[in-house]
Amino acid sequence: MHQSIVRLDNPCALADFLRITLGLSSQERVSALVDRVFHRMDDHTKQTMFSFFKKKPPPAPAVAPLAETGASPASLTPTPPSPAPPRFPGPGNGGSLIGSALVIPIDIPEPPAAPPERQKWVDKLKASLGKTAGSISGVFGGSVIDEALYESLEDALLMADTGVPATQYLLTELRRKVKDSGVTHPIALKNILIALLTELLQPLQKPLVIGEHRPTVIMVAGVNGAGKTTSIGKLTRHLSEHGASVLLAAADTFRAAAREQLSIWADRNLVEIISQEGGDPAAVSFDAVSAGKARGKDVVLIDTAGRLPTQLHLMEELKKIKRVIQKAGDSPVAAGLTQGNPSHSIGMPPHEILLVIDGNTGQNALTQVRAFDDALTLTGLIITKLDGTAKGGVIAAIARERPVPVYFIGVGEKLEELETFNAREFAQALLG
Numbered sequence: 001m002h003q004s005i006v007r008l009d010n011p012c013a014l015a016d017f018l019r020i021t022l023g024l025s026s027q028e029r030v031s032a033l034v035d036r037v038f039h040r041m042d043d044h045t046k047q048t049m050f051s052f053f054k055k056k057p058p059p060a061p062a063v064a065p066l067a068e069t070g071a072s073p074a075s076l077t078p079t080p081p082s083p084a085p086p087r088f089p090g091p092g093n094g095g096s097l098i099g100s101a102l103v104i105p106i107d108i109p110e111p112p113a114a115p116p117e118r119q120k121w122v123d124k125l126k127a128s129l130g131k132t133a134g135s136i137s138g139v140f141g142g143s144v145i146d147e148a149l150y151e152s153l154e155d156a157l158l159m160a161d162t163g164v165p166a167t168q169y170l171l172t173e174l175r176r177k178v179k180d181s182g183v184t185h186p187i188a189l190k191n192i193l194i195a196l197l198t199e200l201l202q203p204l205q206k207p208l209v210i211g212e213h214r215p216t217v218i219m220v221a222g223v224n225g226a227g228k229t230t231s232i233g234k235l236t237r238h239l240s241e242h243g244a245s246v247l248l249a250a251a252d253t254f255r256a257a258a259r260e261q262l263s264i265w266a267d268r269n270l271v272e273i274i275s276q277e278g279g280d281p282a283a284v285s286f287d288a289v290s291a292g293k294a295r296g297k298d299v300v301l302i303d304t305a306g307r308l309p310t311q312l313h314l315m316e317e318l319k320k321i322k323r324v325i326q327k328a329g330d331s332p333v334a335a336g337l338t339q340g341n342p343s344h345s346i347g348m349p350p351h352e353i354l355l356v357i358d359g360n361t362g363q364n365a366l367t368q369v370r371a372f373d374d375a376l377t378l379t380g381l382i383i384t385k386l387d388g389t390a391k392g393g394v395i396a397a398i399a400r401e402r403p404v405p406v407y408f409i410g411v412g413e414k415l416e417e418l419e420t421f422n423a424r425e426f427a428q429a430l431l432g
């Protein structure tokens with residue numbers, strides 16, 4: 001641990017100081033140190049420690065504890081992340097370092113090490129978004145901050161699917177912070193951009209809560225081939241691994257292949273499935289919620305058929321599925337009255353309505369979020385296929401224009417290639 005005395009005016013000056021005076025070459029290390037000094041606690045360290053999904057303490061007395069099912073509550077209750085503090089607090093706004101005459105000792109810590117499993121994931125994410133990161137970070141290769149740099153950055157962000165509103169927001173804020181802080185080096189500019197993007201993405205970082213209701217009913221929707229069934233399979237595996245019992249519902253009743261695909265996931269994960277040849281997807285969903293309750297399942301995952309937002313009759317069908325699931329929550333069977341436990345309510349399902357988006361669809365992903373959110377009031381997103389040709393910037397567009405939480409992101413077809421979304425990790429992976 002190295003200790004030195006510096007005089008500071010702002011985070012950007014600190015970043016410059018760390019990079020130039022101490023000769024720190026690593027972008028992430030500089031960012032980590034700036035964060036450390038300004039926020040006292042590094043959110044990256046905290047976020048990487050939380051596990052796949054979380055369970056809120058059940059609101060007694062209505063909810064039975066998971067322990068009754070033999071599941072370990074500890075496995076479902078990692079510490080929730082506290083909201084990130086503002087990246088650049090204004091003068092007198094808690095930023096003890098901000099003030100022109102402050103002279104303080106700075107402990108220079110080693111960069112926080114992510115747990116090995118999470119680090120593996122972060123590396124995979126970085127590799128997946130490497131192309132985008134390469135073209136954005138190339139912008140900061142020069143030695144001065146000038147108009148040409150801002151223009152190249154604008155182009156690079158637009159090319160990364162960030163969209164006009166988010167790009168303009170980031171550039172305006174960036175110019176303002178550069179002006180306020182007086183930084184002159186492009187690397188310091190990049191640090192500010194990482195901090196700004198993290199701040200923009202932060203509202204999307206939210207854990208999926210499992211266990212508040214029993215069962216927690218999760219309805220999954222999206223366009224054809226987005227990765228709904230695969231993501232349900234991956235989620236089922238994670239839930240099972242954490243001791244939660246899962247019931248799958250094949251509400252994609254149109255295609256036999258769709259039912260078979262979900263059955264394979266059910267077999268693989270040794271979980272039960274409610275499926276029906278042909279018939280009404282809303283009826284299958286109703287049956288699944290009822291069965292989930294009667295069988296004491298922790299989670300019911302409902303897979304729906306793919307559809308385009310422009311197929312209005314299919315969007316209407318989706319609304320009907322939601323309405324019928326809501327009714328299942330009120331019904332005696334679903335409410336547990338048949339088990340002689342009238343107080344055991346599951347509230348108003350579906351507790352989660354997730355939209356699965358293919359990360360390769362670029363700005364069209366935002367259109368999908370808007371359309372499905374208007375129709376269903378989404379509670380969360382799963383963004384798949386961020387490996388391959390996906391550029392990743394669309395998450396910033398979503399954050400700016402329709403900030404629905406991103407519960408998970410997928411970077412591959414394998415079971416383990418679905419993970420929680422972390423704003424800071426993502427910002428760093430995207431910006432290189």
Ligand SMILES: Nc1nc2c(ncn2[C@@H]2O[C@H](COP(=O)(O)OP(=O)(O)OP(=O)(O)O)[C@@H](O)[C@H]2O)c(=O)[nH]1
Nearest residue numbers: 224225226227228229230306384385410411412413
């Ligand atoms: N590379 C990659 N492929 C994925 C990912 N998630 C899903 N896939 C693949 O995407 C294809 C479609 O996945 P499905 O899960 O069948 O998609 P779906 O949304 O259920 O499709 P429909 O039910 O037909 O609407 C499959 O080949 C999956 O293996 C991912 O994160 N990365």
Ligand SMILES: [Mg+2]
Nearest residue numbers: 228229252258
């Ligand atoms: Mg499917």
